[in-house]
Amino acid sequence: MHTVTLGPSGTYSHRAAGAVATDDEIEFRESIRDIVDAVADGDAARGVVPIENSIEGSVTETLDALAERDVAVVREVITPIKHGLLAQSEEFDTVASHPQALAQCREYLDEHYPDASIEAVASTARGVELAGEDPSVAGIGHPDNATGDLKVIAADIQDRRSNATRFFVLAPPAARSDAGGKSSFVVYPGANYPGLLLELLEPFADRGVNLTRVESRPSGEHLGDYLFHLDVDGGLFEERTQAALAEVEEIAENGWVRKLGSYDVEHVV
Ligand SMILES: O=C(O)C(=O)Cc1ccccc1
Structure with a gap:
């Protein structure tokens, strides 16, 4: 079975997917939700989705899909993002790209x-595709996508180096x-009282398990009701991580805890 990621060919997600699959094993979907659904429904063996960017922060569509569908996280892949402005000439009046890329530039x-x-x-590669079809459009994407009539009008245009x-x-x-040095969880406490978040985090602090990300997302139930995404520097194979999680599960007894899994991190260029 194949690996699904955000298409068309040439997205950053496609580049990251290269860490786990060869090009002939990769199939494209047009939204993150479709990728998560394909894996959860057993239509794909693997899915590769962006979770967080160093400039723009979380990809909320991914967080929300991970809270809703039962899938495992088996690896983390980190890639540098260097955006190019791609167009047929400088005579364009529209810039098309993925919202994250537009925000990063x-x-x-x-x-x-101005x-x-x-x-x-839907993706950077879709914006570049439009630029290839229409001289009034420029796309923001990886410079390798400058094929055919497209030129790299400017390189490295993201707002931070x-x-x-x-x-x-x-x-x-x-x-x-359970193997792997990092773990991710989604916690819906099903409660709201002073110090609840502190209580949820203390089991990790007490055992010296470093938190690498905490993100709250609306539960969708009613305004002010949240679930929490936690990433920790510890594997579920470790007793300290298991013990901390058991305490969190007790605190969230009126809600639920989703263990996304433990995994290792890989850097690709
Ligand atoms: O549109 C893409 O290329 C993606 O894979 C999503 C994305 C967009 C911008 C930075 C990182 C990932």
């Missing part, structure tokens, strides 16, 4: 193309593993 676009219309599309994105490699629940 906001200051550059404001300074150099009059351009900004168009959010250091720009990296974390991707999760997803697998069906049966592939969930």
Whole structure:
């Protein structure tokens, strides 16, 4: 079975997927939700989705899909992101890209193309595809996508020199593993009282398990009701991580805890 990721060919997700699959094993989907669904429904062996960017923060579509569907996280892949502005010539009036890429280049676009219309599309590669079809459109994406009539009008246009994105490699629940140096959980406490979040985090602090990310997301139930995404520097094979999690499960007895799994981190260029 194949690996699904955000298409068309040439997205950053596609590049990250190269860490776990060869090109002939990769199939494309047009949204993150479709990727998570394909893995959860058993239609794909692996899925590769962006989770967090160093400039723009969390990819909320991914967080919400991980809270809703039962999938395992089996690996983390980190890639540097270097955006190029790709167009047939400098005579364009619209810039099309993925919302994350547009946000990562906001200051550059404001300074150099203040009059351009900004168009959010499903992926960076889709924006570049549009630029290839229409001379009035420029895309923001990886410079390797400048094929055919497209030129790299400007390179390295992201607003910070250091720009990296974390991707999760997803697998069906049966592939969930306790091995690996990091673990991710989603906690819905099903309660709301002073100090609740502190209580949820203390079991990790008490055992010296470092938290690498805490993110709250609306539960969708009612305003002010949240679930929490936790990443920790500890594997579920470790007694300290298991013990901390058992305490968290007790605190969340009126809600639920989803163990996404333990995994190792890989850097790809
Ligand atoms: O659109 C893409 O290329 C993606 O894979 C999503 C994305 C967009 C911007 C930075 C990192 C990932």
